[in-house]
Each structure stands twice: as C-alpha cells, then as structure tokens.
Amino acid sequence: MVDKGSLVADIGSDHGYVSIELIDRNIASKCFAVENKIGPYTTLVANCLSHGNIITSLSDGLTQVPSEFKTVIIAGMGFETIKNILLDSKDKLDYIEEFIIDSHTLTHELRAFLNELNYSIIDEKCIIEKSIFYEIIKFKKDNSTKLSQEDLKFGPLLRKEKNDDYKLHYENEIKKLESLLKIENINEERRKEINEELELIKRNI
Numbered sequence: 601m602v603d604k605g606s607l608v609a610d611i612g613s614d615h616g617y618v619s620i621e622l623i624d625r626n627i628a629s630k631c632f633a634v635e636n637k638i639g640p641y642t643t644l645v646a647n648c649l650s651h652g653n654i655i656t657s658l659s660d661g662l663t664q665v666p667s668e669f670k671t672v673i674i675a676g677m678g679f680e681t682i683k684n685i686l687l688d689s690k691d692k693l694d695y696i697e698e699f700i701i702d703s704h705t706l707t708h709e710l711r712a713f714l715n716e717l718n719y720s721i722i723d724e725k726c727i728i729e730k731s732i733f734y735e736i737i738k739f740k741k742d743n744s745t746k747l748s749q750e751d752l753k754f755g756p757l758l759r760k761e762k763n764d765d766y767k768l769h770y771e772n773e774i775k776k777l778e779s780l781l782k783i784e785n786i787n788e789e790r791r792k793e794i795n796e797e798l799e800l801i802k803r804n805i
C-alpha cells in the first residue's frame with residue numbers, strides 16, 4: 601500500500617520490521633522509525649543497523665517526525681492510542697499526505713475520525729491471520745468523500761470487493777449472533793438489536 605519512493609514514518613515501530621521491509625524491497629526511499637519505549641527501541645536500533653536509510657527515534661507518536669515524511673504508517677495499536685497520537689500532534693497534519701493504519705480495534709470509529717480530519721479512504725485490505733480479522737486502511741488528504749454508516753462499519757472498498765477473508769469473517773459474525781438469539785432469556789430489546797445487526801451484515805456480505 602506504500603507508493604514507491606515514499607518517505608515513510610513508521611509510528612510504533614517496535615522491532616522495525618515494517619521499515620526494514622520497505623527499505624529492503626526498495627519501496628520507501630527513507631524511513632523514520634519511531635518507538636516510545638526503551639526496550640523495543642533498543643531492539644529497533646540493533647535490527648536497523650545493517651539496513652541503510654532508516655532513521656530511528658525514541659519519541660512519542662508524531663512529535664519528532666520531520667515534515668518531509670509525508671506518508672505515516674501506524675500499525676498494531678488500538679484506535680484510542682492512534683486517536684491520541686493524532687490529536688497530540690494536530691499541527692503535523694498540515695504536511696502528512698497519507699496515513700496507512702492497521703487499527704486492532706474500532707475501525708468504524710477510525711474511518712469516521714480520519715474523515716473528520718479531511719482524509720479519504722483510497723485503499724483497504726482485510727485479512728484473517730491466526731483467526732484474527734485485520735483491516736488495513738490507506739487514507740489520503742482530501743475532503744471530498746462522505747461515508748455512509750455502512751461504509752464506516754464495513755469499509756467502503758472492502759464491502760465492494762468482498763474477498764474470501766471478509767466473507768469468512770462476517771459469516772462467523774452471523775453464526776455468533778444466531779447462537780446468541782438461541783439463548784432463551786435474552787430480553788426483547790437485545791433480541792431486536794441482534795436481528796438488526798444480522799440484517800445489516802447480511803446486506804453487506
């Protein structure tokens with residue numbers, strides 16, 4: 601999802617594998633790998649030593665990212681952490697052209713939040729790995745797209761593409777909801793909510 605020749609800031613770099621792959625595969629021309637904890641940062645520095653063009657930074661979120669890094673990757677965190685990273689550095693949004701985000705929670709809220717900040721979705725991928733469903737979303741600065749509630753929940757591009765992992769994930773969600781409906785003492789209000797959720801998923805699968 602990274603355009604060739606991009607200058608990429610990798611926030612929450614941990615071991616640095618994302619930046620290392622981007623450099624080794626000649627995708628990014630330079631990476632700025634950020635980690636805010638000393639343990640992972642030490643590993644990051646050691647791992648990146650033999651790979652050129654990766655600057656490592658022991659710092660918080662976007663705070664130290666130079667303005668030339670116009671593509672930002674934030675992968676492997678929950679939405680609340682991602683949201684705080686962006687809110688803590690709103691001035692940096694003036695120069696960040698693209699975000700590629702793999703949020704492990706609340707992707708519905710993530711799409712809405714980035715949309716409010718005037719970023720539109722230009723690419724989305726989803727995959728099931730070790731039974732966990734991941735959505736990876738690429739946003740570009742552009743305020744032209746408005747998303748429906750169904751776009752926010754399922755992803756505007758994912759719900760069009762409906763790849764095998766997308767179908768499998770939502771088939772599993774349907775099974776979970778149908779088994780909830782079989783619980784006898786479930787109250788009527790909850791039953792109604794579950795039925796609405798089921799209809800919504802069935803419309804988008």
Ligand SMILES: C[S@@+](CC[C@H](N)C(=O)[O-])C[C@H]1O[C@@H](n2cnc3c(N)ncnc32)[C@H](O)[C@@H]1O
Nearest residue numbers: 611612613614634635636637640660661675676
């Ligand atoms: C689960 S790892 C994900 C590693 C890598 N991005 C990946 O997807 O494989 C999340 C990393 O983000 C770091 N992190 C969390 N909040 C951060 C922040 N505000 N600034 C920089 N790093 C942060 C954590 O210390 C941790 O190493």
